[in-house]
Amino acid sequence: MGDFLAVTELTKAFPGVLANDHINLTLRQGEVHAILGENGAGKSTLMKLIYGLYEPDSGEILLEGKPVHFNSPRDAIHAGIGMVHQHFMLIPALTVADNVVLGDEPGRIRYHRKQAEEKVRRLSAQYKLTVDPAAKVGDLSVGLQQRVEILKAFYRKAKLLILDEPTALLTPQETEELFVIIRHLRDEGVPILFISHKLDEVRAVANRVTVMRAGKTVATLSVAETTSQQLANLMVGRDVVLRIEKEAQKLGPVLLDIQNVEVHDKEKHPRVRGVSFQVHAGEIFGLAGIDGNGQFELVDAIAGLVNVSGGSVRFDGKDITHLSPGARTETGIAYVPQDRQVEGLVLNFDLVENLILRDYRRRPFSRNGWLSRQAAVKFAEDLIRRFDIRPPDALRKAADLSGGNQQKVILAREVARDPKLLIVAQPTRGLDVGAIEGVHRQLLHLRDQGKAILLVSLELDEMMSLSDRIGVIHNGVLQDIVDAKTVTREKIGLLMTGSREDGTARISSLDLQEVRKP
Amino acid sequence: MTPVVRSVVRGLGLPILASLFAIVIGAIVVASIGFNPVTVYGSLLFGAFGNLFSIGATLSGAVPLILIGLGIAIAFKAGLFNIGAEGQYWVGAIASVWVGYHFNSLPGWLHISLALVAGMLAGAVWGGVIPGLAKAYVGAHEVITTMMMSYIGILLAQYMIEEPHAPMRQPGYIPESPMISSHAQLPFLPIKAFVQSQLSIGIFIAFIAAVVVWFLLQKTTFGFQIRTVGYNQRAAKYAGVHVAWYTILALGISGLFAGLAGGVQMLGVAHQLNDSFASQYGYTAIVVALLARNNPFGCIIAGIFFAALSTGGQTMQQVSGVPASLTNVLTGLVVFFVAAEQLIPEIRAWVRRNGKGRKAAGIQEGGKIA
Numbered sequence: 001m002g003d004f005l006a007v008t009e010l011t012k013a014f015p016g017v018l019a020n021d022h023i024n025l026t027l028r029q030g031e032v033h034a035i036l037g038e039n040g041a042g043k044s045t046l047m048k049l050i051y052g053l054y055e056p057d058s059g060e061i062l063l064e065g066k067p068v069h070f071n072s073p074r075d076a077i078h079a080g081i082g083m084v085h086q087h088f089m090l091i092p093a094l095t096v097a098d099n100v101v102l103g104d105e106p107g108r109i110r111y112h113r114k115q116a117e118e119k120v121r122r123l124s125a126q127y128k129l130t131v132d133p134a135a136k137v138g139d140l141s142v143g144l145q146q147r148v149e150i151l152k153a154f155y156r157k158a159k160l161l162i163l164d165e166p167t168a169l170l171t172p173q174e175t176e177e178l179f180v181i182i183r184h185l186r187d188e189g190v191p192i193l194f195i196s197h198k199l200d201e202v203r204a205v206a207n208r209v210t211v212m213r214a215g216k217t218v219a220t221l222s223v224a225e226t227t228s229q230q231l232a233n234l235m236v237g238r239d240v241v242l243r244i245e246k247e248a249q250k251l252g253p254v255l256l257d258i259q260n261v262e263v264h265d266k267e268k269h270p271r272v273r274g275v276s277f278q279v280h281a282g283e284i285f286g287l288a289g290i291d292g293n294g295q296f297e298l299v300d301a302i303a304g305l306v307n308v309s310g311g312s313v314r315f316d317g318k319d320i321t322h323l324s325p326g327a328r329t330e331t332g333i334a335y336v337p338q339d340r341q342v343e344g345l346v347l348n349f350d351l352v353e354n355l356i357l358r359d360y361r362r363r364p365f366s367r368n369g370w371l372s373r374q375a376a377v378k379f380a381e382d383l384i385r386r387f388d389i390r391p392p393d394a395l396r397k398a399a400d401l402s403g404g405n406q407q408k409v410i411l412a413r414e415v416a417r418d419p420k421l422l423i424v425a426q427p428t429r430g431l432d433v434g435a436i437e438g439v440h441r442q443l444l445h446l447r448d449q450g451k452a453i454l455l456v457s458l459e460l461d462e463m464m465s466l467s468d469r470i471g472v473i474h475n476g477v478l479q480d481i482v483d484a485k486t487v488t489r490e491k492i493g494l495l496m497t498g499s500r501e502d503g504t505a506r507i508s509s510l511d512l513q514e515v516r517k518p
Numbered sequence: 519m520t521p522v523v524r525s526v527v528r529g530l531g532l533p534i535l536a537s538l539f540a541i542v543i544g545a546i547v548v549a550s551i552g553f554n555p556v557t558v559y560g561s562l563l564f565g566a567f568g569n570l571f572s573i574g575a576t577l578s579g580a581v582p583l584i585l586i587g588l589g590i591a592i593a594f595k596a597g598l599f600n601i602g603a604e605g606q607y608w609v610g611a612i613a614s615v616w617v618g619y620h621f622n623s624l625p626g627w628l629h630i631s632l633a634l635v636a637g638m639l640a641g642a643v644w645g646g647v648i649p650g651l652a653k654a655y656v657g658a659h660e661v662i663t664t665m666m667m668s669y670i671g672i673l674l675a676q677y678m679i680e681e682p683h684a685p686m687r688q689p690g691y692i693p694e695s696p697m698i699s700s701h702a703q704l705p706f707l708p709i710k711a712f713v714q715s716q717l718s719i720g721i722f723i724a725f726i727a728a729v730v731v732w733f734l735l736q737k738t739t740f741g742f743q744i745r746t747v748g749y750n751q752r753a754a755k756y757a758g759v760h761v762a763w764y765t766i767l768a769l770g771i772s773g774l775f776a777g778l779a780g781g782v783q784m785l786g787v788a789h790q791l792n793d794s795f796a797s798q799y800g801y802t803a804i805v806v807a808l809l810a811r812n813n814p815f816g817c818i819i820a821g822i823f824f825a826a827l828s829t830g831g832q833t834m835q836q837v838s839g840v841p842a843s844l845t846n847v848l849t850g851l852v853v854f855f856v857a858a859e860q861l862i863p864e865i866r867a868w869v870r871r872n873g874k875g876r877k878a879a880g881i882q883e884g885g886k887i888a
Contacts, residue, residue: 303756305755305756324758324760325755325756325757325758326757326758326759327758337756342750342752343752343753343756344753344756345750345753346746346749346750346753346754347749347750349745349746353742357746357753357756357757358756358757358758360742360743361739366739369739369740370737370738370739371738371739371741
């Protein structure tokens with residue numbers, strides 16, 4: 001049980017930041033070692049140093065007791081380091097086997113596909129990474145694609161595996177399967193570095209954990225001997241409220257009432273099929289589902305960004321099915337879209353222009369078509385102060401802000417209008433623990449003020465702790481609406497995959513029509 | 519007016535750098551074919567600004583470039599590439615000339631206004647309504663449609679005067695239209711050299727247009743929406759902007775300025791439609807907008823710069839013997855360096871990456887700023 005990998009006093013500086021400050025880390029044979037830290041704590045820099053993408057300014061990396069110097073990932077791979085990036089580096093049009101052997105194909109001039117498939121089949125049996133070598137990668141689920149990435153590492157004779165935020169794109173079930181694989185690999189003697197900012201996962205799968213904060217390693221602990229609270233505090237550097245305390249619900253009248261809503265995508269394929277539900281004032285209604293099951297199309301339709309092709313949307317007693325996005329904003333609907341950089345902000349605009357992006361038409365920001373820059377600047381400075389947006393400079397471009405602060409800009413803009421209904425899609429994606437806490441507190445505060453909130457998130461935990469009721473959507477069909485207080489993770493997980501406890505999925509008539517098509 | 523000053527200053531850096539690079543490389547080219555760059559550039563400069571006459575000629579040539587460049591800049595701001603300003607310029611010219619030799623009973627100021635408005639509307643229809651509608655509702659790319667419409671516009675103008683019985687042809691052997699009535703012509707600036715170089719009050723129209731465009735883009739909700747559409751269409755839709763409508767409007771206003779340029783040129787300089795289709799203002803103006811980085815005041819400077827290259831080029835050829843087409847080389851180089859804006863940070867990053875090994879020790883010591 002010697003140290004397989006040892007990092008001593010590793011330091012890397014970028015202009016103006018010390019990204020890694022005397023990092024110490026040891027990885028033992030046969031353990032899963034988690035690196036836990038917020039975004040920007042220096043986890044990625046450390047991994048890139050180990051993987052040869054960066055060169056350290058000082059310090060040493062020892063692999064099996066010998067100091068190593070990597071000039072490129074090639075050297076790292078050659079030395080036996082395998083890395084699975086958060087965003088996969090696969091070619092969707094090629095098969096699993098093609099992807100795995102790419103760059104080191106069997107055969108000289110002619111490529112022996114059969115031989116490649118055989119090699120991959122043997123590897124996947126050895127490591128229990130079940131996947132069909134002849135399948136096209138583009139047809140595989142995200143979880144399976146990840147297995148292909150892991151196979152790629154082992155094909156290159158990896159003796160050590162680095163997994164960078166491996167669960168970011170997985171469903172709860174896929175995450176569970178990944179953990180099974182990780183434990184199996186550990187028992188096979190493969191040491192694993194598991195990068196994450198999620199406490200639960202670290203506790204579920206890791207043996208030891210090293211917490212990083214602001215470029216430094218704060219502590220290395222045995223997972224069995226620590227609590228989540230302890231880890232969270234180490235990570236953020238202060239006491240964090242992990243459990244969300246909700247006040248008793250004061251349920252108001254129905255604000256949003258959607259009936260049999262249908263939404264088609266550009267190719268006229270149905271994405272949302274006959275969904276009906278109501279959202280009351282003073283409640284958080286969560287819409288859960290695996291990514292790509294129509295939840296984002298549905299909220300886009302409610303916000304007016306895509307057309308509703310069937311059914312009706314009523315808000316505050318009025319039919320708004322065919323109103324423009326601008327008109328819906330005026331009726332009191334606020335919307336935080338899922339992609340803050342592509343939809344929520346104009347990155348080239350300064351904060352002033354971004355903060356009036358959806359309100360430029362009304363006074364005091366404009367008068368008869370003339371913009372009032374002064375009023376906008378005053379408004380922006382006020383919001384920047386109230387929402388603690390950093391850096392506090394209204395003339396900065398939105399592109400210069402961190403993800404968490406960009407999200408604050410959007411939230412500030414949408415909340416400042418004092419809307420009756422707030423639709424939030426993926427409000428905490430990519431944010432760190434401290435920022436997530438702030439967003440959650442804000443949402444609960446709005447709920448307690450009697451606003452209606454429609455929350456769409458791919459984070460099941462967030463969904464379950466914030467929501468009062470949860471609607472689960474699968475393949476565009478609302479499977480069920482459950483009480484968030486009493487429901488279990490497993491039940492929601494099952495509903496998300498379209499299976500119900502009684503074994504029958506709810507199938508809409510549209511499904512049947514599609515089956516009948518040749 | 520501090521925001522004006524700031525926006526001018528901020529926009530200047532790169533264009534000046536690009537022009538300087540172009541001039542230096544041009545000098546190397548000149549020297550390598552055996553001429554003295556100092557004499558060549560000296561004669562170019564003298565030809566463009568050496569005396570009142572040449573200043574007048576340069577400014578006169580800048581008027582259509584500035585006006586069209588402003589229009590193209592507006593389209594660029596909305597994320598659209600109006601490549602067909604040449605055709606919009608000519609349909610504007612047709613409309614203005616036609617109004618210019620009809621309605622002779624009108625008072626001068628009204629006749630001029632009417633002629634210019636006719637040119638603007640014609641340009642707007644040509645550039646905006648047709649390609650704009652096609653873009654907004656069937657997704658036809660504006661680069662294709664504005665260019666196709668441009669050919670139609672230019673050939674339409676030729677058709678108007680080419681054949682003996684063409685609609686606007688004046689009887690006689692020369693293919694030209696009747697003269698615009700004298701009271702509908704834009705007056706020249708009252709200095710003899712300027713009258714000779716045909717510098718009309720059109721130059722003031724160009725200056726005013728630049729101020730109007732600046733106000734439009736920066737100070738109105740209209741401009742805010744144009745810019746939002748230009749930067750990010752999805753965010754624009756989210757913001758409640760009617761994206762299709764603003765696409766049409768942006769192309770329409772772009773064509774409107776090209777049409778105005780045609781009108782001003784006809785009323786101020788040509789005074790009739792004649793066979794001057796080789797001017798190609800509409801294409802040079804694309805470079806004007808690029809060099810100005812879509813800044814309205816930058817369009818004035820860039821317009822004068824390219825007009826100076828054109829007028830100075832003639833003198834340069836006579837005095838130094840270098841072909842006037844050297845100015846085309848300079849134009850090309852300017853475009854290259856402006857377009858290479860993204861290249862400069864790339865090169866800098868590349869140098870830094872490759873210099874990393876040598877500088878590593880230095881960073882180690884200086885690195886602990888944080």
